[in-house]
Amino acid sequence: MTDAQKVERWIDRFPLLQALSPAHLQIARGTVHFPVLDAGAVAYELDGECANYLMCLEGRTRIFRMSEGGREVLIYKVGPGGTCALTTQCLLSGGNFPAQSIAEERTELAALPVSTFQHLMGESAAFRSFVMDDYTRLMSGLFTLIDEVAFAPLKQRLAHRLLAEADPRGVAAVTHQKLADDIGSVREVVSRILGQWAEAGLIEVRRGAVEIVDRAGLEATGRK
């Protein structure tokens, strides 16, 4: 794919960019570039510096925090059409990354350098609203996350994760280990809960995947 094509695809994926004035969009087009991450590659590390505003074109990255003990909490995942709102946090605050990120699969990004970002933030109301939109979304996501880790029993968090991970047909292609990582628990516990649900006919477990049989039932189980 030529660079010009990549630029078009990028604008395709982020239609809101078209609200930029021609001049501003021109600046963006001229400075954007397109890094690619292999599966498992580190997108950025905790406390790393942020040199680009990142948007995701293809693939998926996982953003999480890790405790000294090695356990993790998932903050969010970014897929095609999403921006990595933590870069916003860094660029706006002048600080470093408050979490770390790893590509779950091969991931193609669009990256605007800091200078462009700052310039557009200063000059373009449309760009500001584009950026702030995702940023405020991140904020509200954090509140529900806080609720979950602070109050929700593990079952509920697992149910949520599972539902979030499932494709339209209700199949979630994840290992127990990955689920456990996402919700900050351990494999054994996840296996046990999944076992109970399978018993109850809510799900079916396969190697490397879980199929949701009774979506409603699962949502309800989670809820108490």
Place this chain on the structure above:
Amino acid sequence: MTDAQKVERWIDRFPLLQALSPAHLQIARGTVHFPVLDAGAVAYELDGECANYLMCLEGRTRIFRMSEGGREVLIYKVGPGGTCALTTQCLLSGGNFPAQSIAEERTELAALPVSTFQHLMGESAAFRSFVMDDYTRLMSGLFTLIDEVAFAPLKQRLAHRLLAEADPRGVAAVTHQKLADDIGSVREVVSRILGQWAEAGLIEVRRGAVEIVDRAGLEATGRK
């Protein structure tokens, strides 16, 4: 105190406002008003609408989330010179309050109506930076909060809270119940931990107050 005096005090408390252009500052002066909350009054409720950008002149408010079970987590407290960054979240996202707030003592606020807020956000880079500054600070606060609720043992969270609550002389004027609420636990547990620390000579407990005797020791106890 006359209104004019209040305006002066307000600008005194928030010196960064002086970076606004005279015209913008004039708009702010013309529309700001000064609500007062009695101790225990509700500053705003969960899911409430936000009509003003709020800054705290005197007093203290507590912002927290509550579970269905009635347990709470403290998000942060705002004192003199602080802005209530959740109002920013509301105003920027166009949504409602993601948490609730109660005045811990008589609290005097400065309030800029939405219209002024929007206007200045659109026009004044200085105002934007003033607002975003606190907003990004909130964001990073949330990350450390997530860390704590997800990973830290209760002792550690209690130690932090206690240290945060203590005045320069090391006296924290709080009941066990309040501490428990802040960290999302229950009185009995807090009493027990406090008892152990008193035994170990780290603190001294009085009715309605805790005195920190060995600050360093307390910080260390928390840390593992």
Place this chain on the structure above:
DNA sequence: CCCGGTCGGTGACCCAGGTCACACAAGTCC
């Protein structure tokens, strides 16, 4: 077809921390 890595299942055990049920001490309001 065998062999090593990745998954998943299961039981025994343990512990932080929440729940319940009191008893008691300090203020405080008449």
Place this chain on the structure above:
DNA sequence: GGACTTGTGTGACCTGGGTCACCGACCGGG
């Protein structure tokens, strides 16, 4: 100086969920 309210101390108990130690099943490659 009762009587009531608010803050605290403490023991008995329970349970979610993490830890440990395995074992067995599947899977892809030589």
